[in-house]
Amino acid sequence: MSYLELLKLASPEAIVVITALAVLTIGLTTGREAASATVSTAGPTRNAGSSSSTRSAALCSFVAALGLVIAIGAVLMLPRNATLFGGMLVITPLTSLFKIICIALVFFTLLLTTSEKSLLHPGEYLAIVLLATVGLMLLVGSEELLMIFIGLELLGLSLYVMAAFDKNDVRSAEAGLKYFLFGSTSSAFTLFGISLIYGMSGTTGLAAISAKLATASVQPLLAVGVVMTLVGFSFKIAAAPFHLWAPDAYQGAPVPSAAFIASGSKVASFVVLGKIVLVGFAPVHGSAAWHGMVAGWSPVLAVLAAFSILLGNLVALAQSNVRRLLAYSAVAHGGYTLIGLVAGGRDGFSAALFYTTTYAITLVGAFGVVGFVRRDTGGDDLSNFSGLYSRSPLMAGSMAIFMLSLAGIPPLAGFFGKFYLFSSALRASPGHGLLWLVALALLGSFISLYYYLMVIKFIFVDKRAEPEIDHRLPITDHVLQKSAISLIAAAVLLLGVMPDILAAQILAAIP
């Protein structure tokens, strides 16, 4: 194994890191004086210093976007299969596919960033976004616990900073700190769990752990390790009762950060959680069927899923802030996705991955609209959305598509995702053992219809006096963002009508 070969196999990650450094340099050299000008003239004359600041931001975004496109190209150039250092870096069709999906999600998040004016240092922000992207790619492309932990922490630490990035906003700082405290407690749990798994199995490669578990009987210490690792990951995917950070982080963080937390981070966490439980812990699967519970990780995940679905949907009913509403619905959707992992097997895993991917795409779009409304009206409560239809039919229509897809209305991606998920769960265990979970999920979907339709009602039905807009941005600033959001809406529609373009890819990629 020469270093040159290693560099070739890790080229997508290397490209993103280099882009991050380049963006940081550009931001530091061009944005500094502009940013200080903006600070000193803060207030009504804020626009004075912003022309060169906008130029610097545009340059940074362009370089970052270019780097991501090149990284996608590099992923496509990778060999089909390769394994380095006992699974530390694994290249399979599955990891390549999800690296591309993660990079594409980050790409759309970047498009949202271009119109975010509250970020004073765009270069630094984008550099951290790109480092988080590297974290996503490491998470997706590894089957070894040390590498997974490093990816998890790289992603987590970048996300905490991204959440707290808006220094002038008290809520951003608070969201960042809360996210950090919950997140690092959970990573301590993960690390302790991993240490126990390492101690009991003597290895950190997922395949080797699986082989070890299959031969030896399960010791109590190992069970503790497995459960603690799962607790750590439940924090990451915001499954109840470990979801407490999610509403605050979604509401307080800058909009692009929240979109990143809800999309890329979710997808990568589910991919790696699926790999850990279905590959690493495969011999201690257990069964969550109602007529034959067998101890293992799947009853644990089933209980988490049930909790998440109930709590997420019921609490979302009471929310008046759209971002908090999305956060609680994210808890519920995390629960739905877990059903796929509980079902297990090739079918269940691919259903879970398809669901989480379509969900992530939808949420990036929804956060795009939230950012749009926020800039237009200065807030993101439900009341801020009233009359959106008369102000921007395009945004209103896109948001309607996103909400209906999340609710699981037929022609949209969310419906097919749910259908695929629930049918794989029903087929997975003999005698429809997971029926209780599927019934609960269907009940949850019915409940969720209420609050999604509530958002749509505010957008289309509620009229209100045109708000006095004190600071409208030039229309050209919106074009990129608007076209990105419409593109995402079209993708959600397309994935609903022709789900096979993604579902078949995922199914084919899973060995």
Added chain:
Amino acid sequence: MTTTLQAFLIVSAGLFSIGLLAALSRRHAIFILIGIELMLAAANLNFIAFWRFAPQPHQPTGVMFAIFSIAISAAEAAIGLAMVIAVYRHYHTTNVDQFDQLKG
């Protein structure tokens, strides 16, 4: 008297519990941070102990894991303290109970 693996595990479990207790019960953000660091240290102790008492200790997996996680927890502490300062600038307190702008 020879030290056994069990002794190390008991110490690390105790350390982890103390850390978790601090993280959950303390109201001061810095103390929560200290609790988290204790939990990470407990995990590191586990890695080293398991590596030391493993049947074939020539594979340095456990030590490697511990070294990486020490570096990571240093980064975590740096970001945590920066975050506490950022919040302190707004609230002029580090009592987590008083951070109440976000709720519902």
